[in-house]
Amino acid sequence: MATISEQATRVESLASSGIQSIPKEYIRLQEELTGIGNDIFEEEKQQEGPQVPTIDLKGINFANPEVRKKCREELINAAKSWGVMHLVNHGIPDDLIARVKKVGEAFFNQPIQEKEKYANDQASGQIQGYGSKLANSASGQLEWVDYFFHLIYPEDKRDLSIWPKTPSDYIGATSEYARQLRGLATTVLSVLSLGLGLEEGRLEKEVGGLEELLLQMKINYYPKCPQPELALGVEAHTDVSSLTFILHNMVPGLQLFYEGKWVTAKCVPDSILMHIGDTIEILSNGKYKSILHRGVVNKEKVRISWAVFCEPPREKIILQPISEVVTEAEPALFHPRTFGQHIEHKLFRKAQDDLLSKKKS
Template identity: 30%
Template sequence: MAAKIDATSGSYDRMKEVKEFDDSKMGVKGLSDSGITVIPQIFVHDPQTLSDLKPSSKNTTTTIPTIDLSHINSAAHRPKIVDQVKSASKTFGFFQVTNHGVPVSVLDETITAVKALHELPQEDRAKYYKRNEGKGVMYASNADLYRTSAASWRDSLQVWMSPERAKAEEAPEACREELFAWDLHATKVADDVFELLSEGLGLEGKRFKELTFSENRFLVGHCYPYCPQPDRTIGITAHTDVTAVTVLLRNHVPGLQVRHENEWLDVKTVPGGLIINVGDLLQIISNGEYKSVQHRALANSWKEVRISVVMFFYHTKWREDNYYGPLPELLSPEKPPIYRDFTKHEILENYYSKGLDSKSFIDKVTIKN
């Protein structure tokens, strides 16, 4: 797919190429499978984004914490687990959990099913390709393709699970059964983590459940195929999640990086582990106690596809005045709110007005002194 030049102005017509790529319904998987050696111009990122695509060598032994949940219901062990979750959420914003109750066979089946969808013949994948963000089922390359200045090297399946659940028949048959089953497993893990996070703030364990943090959720199955020029693009740009919490399942192909102490860390794979990260909403609700941090995925230089299955958890319950903000019980004269109240409309407007970015919503609601 060659770059297009506007004959009148002599300038590169990016939007024309974006539309041609989208209309082809081939996705980056199709581009990769075609054997191209030069990526299309729409995927080339600016020098600033490309300047630090490798982690700092001094941090090769540092990674996000791993927390064992096997004794989560033990009165003797739970306080320690709560402290570990609290510490990880304050310092890294990310942690991995093991012994979370989901059988390894289910993890493997979920990854295999999502991979099977993305590796269908192009003509079969194209049957599902469509753009309808925010509802039902969407299979496309780059949800923000038309909003961002440079596309990223990934294709994604998005399935809304709650409060308006996608119809099962809308989901691709190759992974339909596994994804709806994964919704139940991931939600159970998220509910356990929400209890630990709530207790870490000195609240009752069920407080976040009362706030319906697991009742507004959707699943995304990302595919990062082989990229012939991984130094010119990225798998997903540096961003923070606007969620309360995100639960991530991935295969063994590396690429995820987390920003910590002004350096990018590679997130190492832990067998049977699930990755949890704090989102912008939880940072605001906790009045800054928990931190939402930048993360990104490098373009895949492996011949094998990288697969990640992401569950995003928001909340459905808003105050009667339709506003939300830091929890009142966490505030005091010594700890005044550092974020203003906001509406759901503000969140959606901020998200859909541009491509993925970092903490732009938190910046908008931070109270300036």
């Protein structure tokens, strides 16, 4: 593991130092700050305008065909119109989710010196572990977040040596959550397959199946920020994954770019937020949407989120629209590439965009 001196400054350290203004490298470009208000808590309460859909999965495998059909259609429609949704009655026990949140919070509540024992070393390619975003763009700007990142499923691909030993329930709670979340991913992929007129297991097969689909967890820790109107916890992006599942500590901060405006997602109790990622958008030839989103921060409360990215293998599978969803009227919208090539393509595009923004400013 890397030493503290080799790491970027921890955002938690900055936030707790008593600064009244944030360092310039955390100040985002003006164009990135459009739609960021002064009070995310008030924005989250607003009832006006579009709302992220909430999908009740209770009937997804119900014996009654009408109930089952209605539930599945709601999920499919949300994937087509928004690409993001709150899932309730998802089948993962509340007490297990509470354990996952408890151990994640407990890890971040430790002194920074303890967390540094798990520090990653991005320069050498060791991306798993405790870290902060390094300046890897032409603009040189940073995000107001620290994180812990690691692969959690399949079990035979995990590296438990970098998992936190404290709190003691971290490995047990996270392992069981990963196992159950993998089952939920299969259920969702099955319904999305049917929504494209394909057999149930098709999308699961296209993203790697039980053996190859990787679940990567990133616990994001967003400290209080003295100038939240100038910063971003996570800059605007779409997820490269097939699906992303998110828990949070009921502090608002997620914004979605929907119909030309930034919409603040409400905090829905006992829900798991799910994003459709680029991988499913590509396979569905754009029928399912990978929505642009970002994380904002606030002065009053620490926000923590647990994002699990379901990613296909980097090189083994060619990502391209499934042949059955491509027609003369709806030709392929995406060029064939591996998942790894897709990531590189996005990084290249971002670097070009950053250079352009820097020249304008």
